[in-house]
Amino acid sequence: MKAHEIDYQIFGEEMQYVEIELDPQEIVVAEAGSFMMMDNGIKMETIFGDGSSTQQTGIFDKLLSAGKRVLTGESLFMTAYLNQNTTKSKVSFASPYPGKILPIDLNQFGGKFICQKDAFLCAAKGVSVGIEFSKKLGRGLFGGEGFIMQKLEGDGMAFVHSGGTLAKRELKTGEILKVDTGCIVGFTKDVDYDIEFIGGIKNTIFGGEGMFYATLRGPGIVYIQSLPFSRLADRIIASAPRNGGSKDEGSVLGGIGRLLDGDNRF
8 A cells, every 4th residue: 555645845954844744634653752843633643663554463563563663773652643634734843953854755766765773754654664684794793873774665755864964976886985884864775885994003093983984886876964963972972061060162261261251150
């Protein structure tokens, strides 16, 4: 059965949200915690897994579907939004941190798109959100973010989120692109993905970029983000106050500098 055909509009620049327009009885499913607002008459219901099955399934199948999501670090549950009105209604979902929302029409990508495990935001009812295991040992041992990725399957619309600025690369057959593993947002199903050792003692120990990067071989389309959430979180943690003090940026004056710039906290 085909996924529900939903209309949408994306608003904003750095902190975007997507507004989904639902016809009567249409459903959109979303990651827990992404809800922003909705019209009156839309019913919200928590479901196991992604709710892609159109038939009643047993408890084992439901647990299996939800268990796949746990392996990608996501919640056991998702939220379904059903338009119970007799007219069109709208529901909106927001980005979790600064970046771009990427609309994915699975019909245009051969029914499958592979993305980072925390990139999924929402999708039309009928889109399956599963896991994509690596078949190569190198990815499993050293791939970091890339070992267990999510796969979006079906024929409907899905929306994924990227951090910072979003880049799109269309790779020709045999063309190779080398990317930081955390900077991959997603790619089409024909792209071959592997992990490669950077090499060199100085690069490994002092480079500050990790020991491995991803190699993506075409043909296919690759989406890359300039600011992975893990990188943003590392910077915030590194700048957090320690032992009751604070870490002052850009000044040898420290606390005196804060007095001068008006940040007077005692």
